[in-house]
Amino acid sequence: MKPILLLLLPALILASCQQPADNTKPLQNRIDSLEKKVAESYKPGFGEFMSSIQSHHSKLWFAGQNNNWKLADFEIGEIKEAIEGIRKYDTDRKESEQLVMLNPAIDSMSGAIAQKNPARFKSAFHLLTTTCNNCHHAxxxxxxxxxVPDASPYTNQDFNSGDKK
Ligand code: HEC
Known part of the structure; x- marks a missing residue:
């Protein structure tokens, strides 16, 4: 054997030992397929949350008009939940950054409901509605x-009953 080959021999042996056994392939396939599943899994869109907010905005009005403060409190809570949902699921939408503009209106509404104050409720509702439109503009x-809704589209819900304390 030529001396140069003798010199290279340890390197050649080492290289052949380090050839990884290709047993990671099934695992990688599984990861790829799981990643695909996650990417394709259902997540609610911005517009779906908005449609839900629209219905709670309407119900909130009729709850307040009927001094139904427990229901009003529930409805503003649902609006807050939907906003959290957008923050969680619609991070790819740039508009999500603008959601903070709703905070003052929501705080004002929560205050009016806590005080069971119809006049404050009305002005908080107008502030809320103006903010909806301000964001839509932005x-x-x-x-x-x-x-502000004229009449409830929910003819199957009584806004004037239940424990109104
Ligand atoms: C972050 C800014 C922002 C705020 C605040 C906001 N919206 Fe929206 N709204 C949007 C965007 C963006 C869309 C379009 C969504 C889409 O791509 O489908 C939309 C769409 C809508 C739609 C149409 C949904 C449909 O599919 O028909 C309604 C109704 C709506 N908003 C109601 C409201 C109400 C009520 C409020 C206030 C309580 C509000 N929005 C506050 C950004 C906002």
């Missing part, structure tokens, strides 16, 4: 105009 959805 994110170029200004064609989506929110207003």
């Amino acid at each position: 994110v170029s959805f200004e064609f989506n105009v929110i207003k």
Whole structure:
């Protein structure tokens, strides 16, 4: 054997020993398939949360109009939950950053409900509704105009009963 080959021999042996056994492939396939499943799994969209907020905004109004403070408290809680949902699931939407603008209106509404104060409720509701529209303007959805509801679309729900204390 030529001396140069003798010199290279340890390197060659080492290289052949270090060839990894390809037993990681099934694991990698499994990871790939799980990643695909996660990416394709259902997550509620911005518009779905907004439709839910729309219904709670409406119910909140009729609860307040009927001095039904427990229901009003529940409805503002549902709006808060939907906002948290957008923050959690719709991080890819830039508009999510604007959600903070709702905080003053929500705080004001919570205060009015805690005080069971119809006048404060009314002004907090107007502030809330204006904020909905301000955001729609800010994110170029200004064609989506929110207003104080005229009549409840929920003919199967009684806003004037239950424990109204
Ligand atoms: C962060 C800014 C922001 C705020 C605050 C906001 N919206 Fe929206 N709203 C949006 C965006 C963005 C869309 C469009 C969603 C989409 O891509 O489907 C939208 C869509 C809507 C829609 C249309 C949903 C549909 O599919 O028909 C309604 C209704 C709506 N918003 C109601 C409200 C109400 C009521 C409030 C206030 C309580 C509110 N929004 C506050 C950003 C906002």
